[in-house]
Amino acid sequence: MGKPYLLPLIALIISPLCGFVQSGDPYLFFTWNVNYATLSPMGVPQQVITINGQFPGPWINCTSNNNIVVNVFNNLDEPLLFTWNGIQQRKNSWQDGTLGTNCPIPPGTNYTYQFQVKDQIGSYYYFPTTALHRAAGGYGPINVHSRNLIPIPFNSPEAEFNVLVGDWYSKGHVTLKKFLDSGRSLGRPDGVVINGKSGNEAPKWNLIPGKTYRYRICNVGMKNSVNVRIQGHTMKLVEIEGSHTVQNVYDSLDIHLGQCNSVLVTADQTPKDYAFVVSTRFTKTVLTTTGTIHYEGSNIPASTELPAAPGNAPEGIAWSINQFRSLRWNLTASAARPNPQGSYHYGKINITRTIKIVNSASRGEDKLRYAVNGVSHTDPETPLKLAEYFGVSDKVFKYDLIKDEPSADAEDHITIAPNVVNGTFRNFIEIIFENHEKSIQSWHLDGYSFFAVAIEPGRWAPAKRANYNLIDAISRHTIQVYPNSWAAIMTTLDNCGMWNLRSVSLERNYLGQQLYFSVVSPEHSLRDEYLLPEGQLLCGIVKDLPVPAPPPPPPADA
Template sequence: MATSRRLLSVITLFMKMLIFSISGKISWCANAGEVEDDIIWGASEGDAIQQLTWNVTYGIRSPLGTYQKVLLINNQFPGPEIDTVTNTNLLINVYNSLNEPFLITWNGIWQRRTSWQDGVLGTNCPIPPGRNFTYFFQVKDQIGSYFYFPSTGFLKAAGGYGGLKIDNRIIIPLPYPVPNGDVFLLIGDWYNTNHTDLQARLDQGGRLGPPDGVVINGKGPFGEFLTVDQGKTYRLRICNVGISTSLNFRIASHKLTVVETEGSHTKQNSYENLDIHVGQCYSVLVTCNQPSADYYMVASTRFTTPVLNGIGVVHYSNSGTKVSGPLPPGPTVEIGYSLNQFRTITWNLTANAARPNPQGSFHYGMINVTETAVLEGASTAINGKQRYAVNSISYVNPDTPLKLADYFNIGGVFSMNFPRNPSGGSAFLGVFVLNTVYRGFLELVFQNDENIVQSWHIDGYTAFIVGANGGKWTSASRKEYNLLDAVARSTLQVYPQSWTAVLMELDNVGMWNLRSQIWERQYLGEQLYFKVPNPDGSFRNEADIPPNALRCGRAIGH
């Protein structure tokens, strides 16, 4: 009987998804009460469904004064902000009106039990030009600040990104007074060259080189104008949506109190300025307690010469004074400064998580490590062209997504034996997957022997960032781990000639992307996938393939 009801629920939901995909207009299903239980594509009974319709097109904009082709979503640059509440089921119908394949990925969203919706080429076939695809996933047990962006080709350099805000439910109080305002600030480096030309440069074996400037919410110098009321406190959700460069954010004469990063409440430390590495998001509280005036808001490049500045304005509503004078000073090349700041950003053990359960109840430091992998990302050359590799393997996208090949048992697409330690050998092209054990506890070490700051992202998971230091990681480095209040997040930096270590429980079944957030490196091979297997094939561990899943490559006909 239960099986029959479940089948009816699947058919009903599929028909509604189909209608929504075709029309993009129909309003349906105020909640998901019709779904039998929480095994249908990650949806949970009784949780709300929020539907969105997006049309992705090209447009002409001039973020830094040079007119160029950018990516628009519903004619917006940046794209629309997603404003939702934890446990909501998001249904997002995306029309690809470009002349190239397209996918969107949801940076930092766990996608519990449904990597089918991850929006990267290893799990999804791209949406062909002139076609649409409806994403359907739940922001399960998450709160905080995230963003989305295009994952195919080099489209990330053209925009197409936007903020994704997940609010707490009323029964879960914030660990600070509700602010008077809530604003996304999407900061990032920007190239005046069209993304197709940047991609061609990489395809020919070249490198990107430095960016042309820094934008704030897609705007150049003095374009972003934030009006505030004197005496009030605002939550700024700041995400580095760029493709290559760490940034430092500051507001003249104002403190930044960090309260959250990628879904984790943090200890509420205040800073004059804050380093935000590629792909990272922070929430800060800013109290407008200064004399009535206008103040510089600056996002400047870190560890670069020269330093490039993105400049905006914080305008007090009762101000009659325009911003003037020198920019507020910030750090430039000081690695030690950034590392020390990084170590002060820790978990708030007294705050509630997305569900009414104290975060400190998960004593990660008392769990025995069952698996270890050391990943070394490096610049290399293969066949005379610039490439990047992880443990000497430079990833290439196969014609069939790994997730589909795994589901349909299609052989010859990938190998399961990704090496768990750097080999020291010559780099080569390949498609290798790191195999893990369901419910294992993974120690993942990122080793950086280069002279740049690396940035890494783990899809489908947050990980406890337990340690970072200079030199080579060894087993003795575990003595330095923070096993009490390390912050949990999905994006982490690795400083030059240094290592960063994380711990994560492998409880989210699926095929997940682990990539460099520096897009030149990702595009040229610095990524891999790891598989968390479903031990018994149960839909309670992993949702089944969605009925609207696209087929491509060797999966056509399955």
């Protein structure tokens, strides 16, 4: 195709809509028509989900505090939801787009998402959360820029490119879903795509010699971490998932499932073509694809000798852990801070609760299931958030089926049920992810940023806190956990709502490796959480129930 994945900015429009957001902040309006199309991401025709005829979908290009309104028309033959990976939606889990918070959009109907990118900057993406629709595409980039009065810690690049990379299956999402429903695994992906293409169709980016460009790279894949490198060039890391970083220079970067990194690349080499290389990590068979960086005015093709990736397991894991340790938050940069005021001094905040998360797999009744602390999550017909709001949660789920410290036999016995953890509003918590398996894991938390303070081999113990980075750990929303290793994060449960903590692996997520944090304000105040929006879809046992009366308004001095 030969063109960068840059789409025109949607016009800003001021509107009196959306009473739950600040009226003085600009609005961006989008209309999405979601359809199936026959495309060939891996060179084989298959059914792909497009938005307005595009795959990847339209670019949401906005600025901190903008209000986003997306009217989704579901033209598929199945219910549909989208989630906004990393967009925190303060006090507004109503728009999170997971099956625990929202009724799916029925076929042939539409639903309008309305949310604000409050106090955020950075690189994100959206994707469908229903069925196995993510295996059919339906994803696209979200860029949140700093407001003009807030300087960024690097010179403005000549241009920015969205690069959505990830593994891909040539089998359709319907077939893959049948595999999982029948007890089978998805198996190995068939290849890797860049912006929905591979091979000769992969993208080409045109660069002017001497200029610097920003590449926003997200791993939107389904199973594997990837390594990204550029033939003959280095990459200066400047942002990870909404946080400006210390600007280290790398020959290659590991980007794990669900993660987004921004790098600066300067066209300072001999004018010719260079390969942009993406390959899977920690896999027996390494899958590789390339895009092309093209210097304008040259006609010399890229060398066929591709730069090598760092070593694979086990030496590659040690290399990757060391790269994680080199990532640091840029504390001198001006930016919107999504965490509570002053929380960049997180190392001085007392931990009020420690939750250990242990992932496990089982083949109960000869069907594959994945679990968290012995509970394999299943989505009830009534979304958890709606059941809680309407006061009928006791008919839908039980709180705290899992314990903060998993029992010794939690990995051996799996319970299939909705998995909801009761979170105390404004508690500062520590979550330990302990991976006892041989494959790398990746976890994402909706509604929050957290501080990724440590990753180490072996098992966690309280004494390991001595090794935490309590000064400048990256504030982010996704964390990888290497085989037979652990990872520690810290966050403040200050965002009321029902928020999804999930494995980013599509297979693991679909088969139960996720849970929800229920965070409720003790005052049930509008200061802490928005009301059920008008026009919100209702389903399950709440479909015909009267909407509960709103709480009293907050005090005038709140």
